[in-house]
Amino acid sequence: MEKGRVMKKGKVKKGKEPEKEKIREKGKEEKEKKKEVEKEKIKGKEKGKEEKSNCKEEKRKERETEKEKEQLKGKEEKEKDNSALTKRPLEPPEKNKQILVLGLDGAGKTSVLHSLALNRVQHSVAPTQGFNAVCINTEDSQMEFLEIGGSEPFRSYWEMYLSRGLLLIFVVDSADHNRLPEAKKHLHQLIGTNPILPLVVFANKQDLEAAYRITDIHEALALSEVGNDRKMFLFGTQVTENGSEIPSVMQDAKDLIAHLAADVQGPRPGPLCSCQSKSP
Known part of the structure; x- marks a missing residue:
């Protein structure tokens, strides 16, 4: 068991x-x-x-x-x-002094200059980066223009070339009220170095609604203070319809510039140059 x-x-x-x-x-x-x-x-x-x-x-x-x-x-x-x-342009000899075209960037210097050269409105879109040399022929003379860019990096060249200028063309944007004091400052700095250099001011863009009239531009730039010994002229200009003939006031300005240049320069023998533009 x-x-x-x-x-x-x-x-x-x-x-x-x-x-x-x-x-x-x-x-x-x-x-x-x-x-x-x-x-x-x-x-x-x-x-x-x-x-x-x-x-x-x-x-x-x-x-x-x-x-x-x-x-x-x-x-x-x-x-x-x-x-x-x-890249500066070749320095011209003393006998080939140029008409200087200066002013702040965006004032319309290139458009005015090309319109004078071609006798018809020629707009410029891109700002001048450096120098723009143009030769304009009239019936009995030739004029050599030198435009220098108006942006900050190029303004240091203005006075450098002013000593070789026959006369100064200064272009301002009549509608850009905020920059007129800046334009005035640079203009008076330039003419302060040469008390007798002829001055032609273009109050440009007169066709814009906001543009100051000629009397307002004269006051804003203090043109009454440019000196009693200086020849000074103020023109209201505009370049509106691209390709159209330049306004009569621009033709008058062109004739006056030729007359002033001839007075300063005296008789100049030699062939007329053809219109051309140069940029660096």
Whole structure:
């Protein structure tokens, strides 16, 4: 009997061991699955972080590229300005003095000058970057004009060339009220170095609604203070319809300029030059 009981107990033990083993195996599998799920989650998070990091890196590179482009553009513009400044026109001999055309940028110097040269309205869109030399022929004389850019980098050249000027043409924008004090300051600085240099002022853009009239321009530029020994003339000008004949007032101004230049210059032998423009 004791023996039979022992055998019976042994059989019960053998029956329960495989079930426990299965439970343990199943538990291990579930743990393994959980680990795999956790690994996948970690991988997903790392991938998200990596993609976010790559996105930030790409945006940073884009910003750096844009910044480099802007710096390169600024450098090119600076080099262009420096190049324009270093390329001066050939200095004319004393007997070939020129009529200087000066004024702030945007006043319309080039448009006025080309209109006088061609006897018809010729608009200019781009501002003069440096120097613009033009020769104008009349029936019995020739006139050599030199326009110098009106932006800040070129104003230091104004007085340098003033000593070789036959006369000074100063162009102002009649409608740009805010810059008239600045124009006045530069004009009086120029004429202060030469008390007898003839002066012709063009109050340009008279066709604009906001333009000051001639009397207002005379007062704004303090032209009554230019000196009693100086020949001074003020014209109201405009260049409206491109290609049309120049207004009669511009023709009158052209005739006067030729007369003044002839008085200062005296008789000049030699062939007439053809109209041309030069820029550095």
